[in-house]
Amino acid sequence: MLNRVLPDYQEVRNAYYSFxxxxxxxxxxxxxDKNGYFDKDLWHKAAEVCLHGLPVAREYGGKAYSAMQTCAAFEGFAKGCRNNGLAFSIAAHAAASTIPLYRHGSETQKNELLPGxxxxxxxxxNAITEPNAGSDVYKMETVAMKEHEGYKINGHKCYITNAPVADHILLYCMTDKAKGFFGGVSAFLLPAATPGISTGDIKDKMGLKTVHMSEVWLKDVSATANDMLGKEGAGAMIFNESMVWEKAxxxxxxxxxxxRVYEKTLSYCKKRMLNGKALISLTNIAHSLADVKVVINAxxxxxxxxxxxxxEHSKDAxxxxxxxxxxxxxxxxxCIQKMQTMYGGAGYLAENEIEREYRDIYASLLYSGTADIQRNIIIGHSN
Known part of the structure; x- marks a missing residue:
C-alpha cells in the first residue's frame, strides 16, 4: 500500500539504508557508547546524502523531499546505522532547527544560514525546554525584554540536544508574558558564541550517549529583530509546527x-540452539517475534x-x-525489551549491544513530548 502513495518509498529507504x-x-x-563519543566526522559524512536538510529546496542546499520521502530516508538510515545517538542528533537538528529556518526565516537568514x-x-x-517547563512549555520563564532597537535575553534552558557542539542555537523565549505561550513567545536564531550564552557540562545519560546534551544559560544576551525567526509572538506556531515534523x-x-533489532534477533533465534532445537522452534519465542513484526507493520x-x-497540509497532521x-x-x-530477554544472560552484557538498543530506545518515551502529552493532544483534537 505504501508504495502506491509513495512510489519511490523503497528506493529512498534502501538508498539511505545502503549508505x-x-x-x-x-x-x-x-x-x-562507553566513552560518550560524538563523532563529527560521521555527522559530516551524512551530508553526502543531505540528511540534515532533506525537505529544504535545492537552491538552499536541500533535496526538496516531501515529509514522506524524508521519513523513508530516516527509516532506512536508522536501520543501517547502529549509532542511534548520531541518528538522533541529526534528526533533531533537521526537524527542530533546519525546517523552522527554511519555513519561517527571512530571505537574509535563509541565504546566510540555511545552506550551512x-x-x-x-x-x-533547539532550546525550548526549561527546568520548570518541560513537556508543558507553557510555563516558560526565559524572557527577551525589548531594549532600544533590540532585545535583552535572560534565562536557563536544560536538556538541550547538540548544545555542547552547536554553532547556532534556535532559542524560544517570552517577549510578552501577558499574551502567554500563544502570541507571547518568539524565536531567535543566534550564534552559540554570542556573548552571554554559555553551556554546561555534557550530561551523562542512560542512553543515546553518542549525542551530547547540556544546559544553556542566557545572561544579558543581546539580540536584534534581524535575529528573530518569523514575527514577534510567532514562536509557539513555529515550535508546534516543528514538533509535528519532529514526531514523524x-x-x-x-x-x-x-x-534492525528485530532482524538481528530473528537471525539469532534461528541459530541459537537449546536442547538440540533452534530457539525459533519454541512457540513462545516464535509468537513474540511475530508480535514484533505486527508492531513494525502497524x-x-x-x-x-x-x-x-x-x-497535504492537513489540520489532522x-x-x-x-x-x-x-x-x-x-x-x-x-518489543526491544522483550527481544533482549531472548538472549538470556548474554543480553545483559554490553558486548552484545541489545542492552544498549534498549537504553537508547527508552529515550523515545521522553523526547518530543511524553506519551501523556501526546494523549492530551490526541483527545484535544478529536471531533
Missing amino acids: AMQHYEETDMVAA LAQGKVICA IMCAMNLGQLE ARGLVYDAACAID LQKASVAKCFVTENAVK
Whole structure:
C-alpha cells in the first residue's frame, strides 16, 4: 500500500539504508557508547546524502523531499546505522532547527544560514525546554525584554540536544508574558558564541550517549529583530509546527531501529540452539517475534499516515503525528525489551549491544513530548 502513495518509498529507504551500512557499520559502538563519543566526522559524512536538510529546496542546499520521502530516508538510515545517538542528533537538528529556518526565516537568514544547516556544515541546537517547563512549555520563564532597537535575553534552558557542539542555537523565549505561550513567545536564531550564552557540562545519560546534551544559560544576551525567526509572538506556531515534523521523523527513526533489532534477533533465534532445537522452534519465542513484526507493520502505517498529513497540509497532521508517537515509541520499547530477554544472560552484557538498543530506545518515551502529552493532544483534537 505504501508504495502506491509513495512510489519511490523503497528506493529512498534502501538508498539511505545502503549508505548507512557502507559508512557506519564498522563503528565500535561499545566503545563509542562507553566513552560518550560524538563523532563529527560521521555527522559530516551524512551530508553526502543531505540528511540534515532533506525537505529544504535545492537552491538552499536541500533535496526538496516531501515529509514522506524524508521519513523513508530516516527509516532506512536508522536501520543501517547502529549509532542511534548520531541518528538522533541529526534528526533533531533537521526537524527542530533546519525546517523552522527554511519555513519561517527571512530571505537574509535563509541565504546566510540555511545552506550551512541543510548541508550539515553548521550544527544547530533547539532550546525550548526549561527546568520548570518541560513537556508543558507553557510555563516558560526565559524572557527577551525589548531594549532600544533590540532585545535583552535572560534565562536557563536544560536538556538541550547538540548544545555542547552547536554553532547556532534556535532559542524560544517570552517577549510578552501577558499574551502567554500563544502570541507571547518568539524565536531567535543566534550564534552559540554570542556573548552571554554559555553551556554546561555534557550530561551523562542512560542512553543515546553518542549525542551530547547540556544546559544553556542566557545572561544579558543581546539580540536584534534581524535575529528573530518569523514575527514577534510567532514562536509557539513555529515550535508546534516543528514538533509535528519532529514526531514523524523521530518515529521513522525509531521504526528503523526496531526493524534492525528485530532482524538481528530473528537471525539469532534461528541459530541459537537449546536442547538440540533452534530457539525459533519454541512457540513462545516464535509468537513474540511475530508480535514484533505486527508492531513494525502497524507502526509503518501510522508514521507515513502522519507524514502524508504533513504533505497535504492537513489540520489532522498534529493529531496523527501524536498517534504515531504514542504507538511507535511505547511499542518499540516493549518489543526491544522483550527481544533482549531472548538472549538470556548474554543480553545483559554490553558486548552484545541489545542492552544498549534498549537504553537508547527508552529515550523515545521522553523526547518530543511524553506519551501523556501526546494523549492530551490526541483527545484535544478529536471531533
